Amino acid sequence: MRSFAAALLLLAVPLYAQQTLLDARMRDAMTRVDAATLFVHASVLAHDSLQGRATGTDGTARAAAYLASRLGEYGLRPLPGAPGFLQPVPLHGSIPLPSSSLQLHGEDGVRELALFEDYLLYKTGAQTFIPRPQRLVFVGYGIVAPEFDYNDYQNIDVTDAIVVCLDGEPPSGDDGYFDGPRSTLHSIPEMKQRIALSRGARGSIVLPVPRSARGYGWADWVRMFSFEEVMPPIMLPSHLSVLMRLEAATMLFAGARYSLKDVLEMDARGSVRSFALKTRLTFIGRFRERDFVDHNVAALLPGSDPLLRDSYVICSAHYDHLGVGPAVRGDSVYNGLVDNALGTAAVLELARVLSTEEFRPRRSIVFLFVTGEEKGLLGSQYYCANPLVPLHKSIANLNIDGVAMIDEFDDMLAIGAQYSTLEQMMSALGSEIGLRLAEVPPVFEINDPFASSDHIAFAQAGIPSMLVMEGMSYRNVGAAGFESFVNWGRERYHTPFDDLEQPLHTGAMTQHLRLLLATLSMLANTWSPPQWLRGEKYINARLQSIAEGT
Secondary structure, X not given: OOOHHHHHHHHOOOOOOOOOOOOHHHHHHHOOOOHHHHHHHHHHHOOHHHHHHEOOOHHHHHHHHHHHHHHHHOOOEOOOOOHHHEEEEEEEEEEEOOOOEEEEEEOOEEEEEOEOOOEEEOOOOOOOEEEEEEEEEEOXXXXXXXXXXXXXXXXXXXXXOEEEEEOOOOOOXXXXXXXXXXXXXXXXXXXXXXXXXXXXXXXXXXXXXXXXXOOOOHHHHHHHOOOOEEEXXXXXXXXXXXXXXXXXXXXXXXXXXXXXXXXXXXXXXXXXXXXXXXXXXXXXXXXXXXXEEEEEEEXXXXXXXXXXXXXXXXXXXXXXXXXXXXXXXXXXXXXXXXXXXHHHHHHHHHHHHHOOHHXXXXXXXXXXXXXXXXXXXXXXXHHHHOOOOOHHHEEEEEEOOOOOOOOOEOEEEEEOHHHEOHHHHHHHHHHHHOOEEOOOOHHHHOOOHHHOOOHHHHHHOOOOEEEEEEOOOEOOOOHHHHHHHHHHHHHOOOOOOOOOOOOOOHHHHHHHHHHHHHHHHHXXXXXXOOOEOOOOOOHHHHHHHHHHOO
């Protein structure tokens, strides 16, 4: 009998470019998906009674129970480590209280700033504590980027100081310098926080710059920061991390070499410089905290092929959302229908169809519903650190975050596929089902879409991963469809209006379901598992998991 290692070598030969990917059985399966069933699931998950499915609430518990019940009905198996289909995920939650005290100490006295009115907290917890006035240092954008020969910390000491920086990064029209109009990792607040701590700072204050506001006002920031912060219990914060309203930040620069107005003018000219401030800061935080256990929901569909059933495709979606938050036009329940009750329901529907004996794929499939995506990909990161099937035997991740709802489409996006042979596979699949594989529109690249959902966690664990969604070539509404997509992001995304009352295009949902089923079937039936492209940064994690057998 051929050894498993030899079999893997045989399966690594890229056959999908020369073979037909969809046989009659798979095409038949594509016709069995049902948008009506999808909407039944989504209507349960996005109902007001689940109160927006915030991580660690009764809403997520009831959603998890619903998912587990459906998986059991479909005859899927629980996995070791997830009894009753539930994988425990230990977490810690914290909410800052208005009685927290942030004071600015200047030459003209002490000014008390108000939480939510003047500032917000990126990080919360009892360890965020600065009882004595601490010096402040302005550090430009708070970036160290040797690849662009850029260092805001050059020749300035921030040891034991609180750094103050602008959000975003230097303005650029050159793709070779901070990627031009697109944002790089250096613009992410967490990266600025890490750089500050690595330089010896006690904390950081980020100032929102009008140039990079993208339509956000202070009320939008307050709404986004009004939800509980959730994190793994081993990652309790030990530093102050603040987003401060520009109007409140004027005092930070009192008596300094440059005023806040000067700094904003520097930003507009692309000539920001770092300098010491004379104002000092104290912070005494008060928080409501809790430790709790939430759950990922996971089920196994065993493969039908004796040789391939010991390898796995992970089909994932996050089932959490934001919960109950600030009311907008009288509605305070953030239902999360598109984000991501529909994506969760899509995974259920794929599980239903593929669990029938006539469509059983060759490889095994793990249907995985993760919690805590909205809190920082917590469920998917926990799964990758505590996998229910070996990472090195998991050949691919298909992540589903939303379902097409505007119109039927003539092209598709495979976000993340470009880093592996998944792109070649998706291009070949598109040719068979009449969909062109399109490039990600530049407007999406302003914020890296591959880093925005759970697929990045699986990639960082070494598993080739992608998010498959509709392209922007809408069949009936044309360019107006793209405008509708953008408007949905502005008007409904992460608001109470991503709910059951919004319009949905049944034909678009059905087509997307069929695309997802074709993609999942292709991955679970292929003889040639996807591989990272040479030089991609995720290869090392893959090699490590293979070497360690994890």
